[in-house]
Amino acid sequence: MKLPAASLTIKITVLIVIVLIVGFGISTILTIQRESDLLVEQSKGAARRLTMTLIASIESAMLQERPDITRGLIQEMQSTTPVEGLTIYRHNGVEAFTDLETLKAVSKEAELPKGVAASIEKMARPAGAVMTGPLFKKAVDTLQTQESLEEQNGVLLFTLHQPIPNQERCQGCHGTDHKVRAVVRVQTSMAPVFAAVHAQRNRQIMVGIVTIIVAGGALALVMRSVVVRPIQSLALAAKRIGEGDFAVRVPADSGDEMAELGGALNDMTVRLATAxxxxxxxxxxxAS
Known part of the structure; x- marks a missing residue:
């Protein structure tokens, strides 16, 4: 069974919708990608700023010979900052600001202010697992920040390894046999970021769908008025001419190609009537 031919209005509407879908689709994809990259970079930037703030606080406290303040600050940040992990490692991979090894080494070279050693001893705890990861080693070897996106327990994490150089002013307590005094390791979950990305993507898709529907409907109505109806008028006029009605005329005052076609049809009708x-x-x- 042969299907009925689709009307010109339907064909034009379908074409308009296809063009809008392609155009808005590409635009929406590019916008989503751009905003996703921006949100991810903002999250990474927050982790970098947190790391640099922590390093500045450590440097300040250590130069004032107050490592106890540094330990307290780190413990507070570990429990209050919205990050998944915040750990400082010595250049050999052992977790810093936990045991009393550094305190013992420093005490041999310098005398700490009264009460500092006692305060540090109260905050002492066993060190965590030794860090041996490739990014940690690369940070120690190159003195350059190392960053990565890695998945742990189904959660995507942004991991940053920021080395702290062993500056000359620090070598009196920390020795001169290594270029890196410590590495700050910060891990922050990207789940909230990608949740925001997905929400933004859904909003963009909804805006695109609504825009396509509204714009497609409006353009279809305009095309029906400007193109389809004049063609229908010409078709009806041609049918009446074929039936012998040479008095029929079509509007030819729009000033466009449809007017030219209508004028030509009217001229043809006049000539047919005269003939x-x-x-x-x-x-x-x-006969006479």
Whole structure:
């Protein structure tokens, strides 16, 4: 069974919708990608700023010979900052600011203010697992920040390893046999970021769908008025001319190609009417 041919209005509407889908689709994809990259970079930037703030606080407290303040600050930040992990490691991978090894080494070279050692001893705890990861080693070897995105327990984490150089002013307590005094390791979950990305993506898709529907409907109505109706008028006029009605005329005052076509059809109708009248006159003369 042959399906009925689709009307010109439907064909034009479908074409408009396809063009809008392609155009808005590409635009939406690019916008989503750009905003996703921006949100991810903002999250990474927050982790970098947190790390640099912590390093500045450590440097300040250590130069004032107050490592106890540094330990307290780190413990507080570990429990209050919205990050998944915040750990400082010595250049050999052992967790810093936990045991009393550094305190013992420093005490041999310098005398700490009264009460500092006692305060540090109260905060002492066993060190965590030794850090041996490739990014940690690379940070120690190159003195450059190392960053990565890695998944742990189904959660995507942004991990940053920021080395702290063993500056000359620090070597009196920390020795001169290593270039890196410590590495700050910060891990922050990217789940909230990607949740925001997905929400933004859904909003963009909804805006695109609504825009396509509204714009497609409006353009279809305009095309129906500007193109389809004039063509229908021409088709109806041509049908009446075929039936012998040479008095029919179509509007030809729009100033566009449809007007030219209408004018040509009107001229043809006039010539057909004249030819018919001449033929009838000759037939009448022959009959008489």
């Amino acid at each position: 018919k009248q001449d033929l009838e006159t000759r037939n009448a003369e022959l």
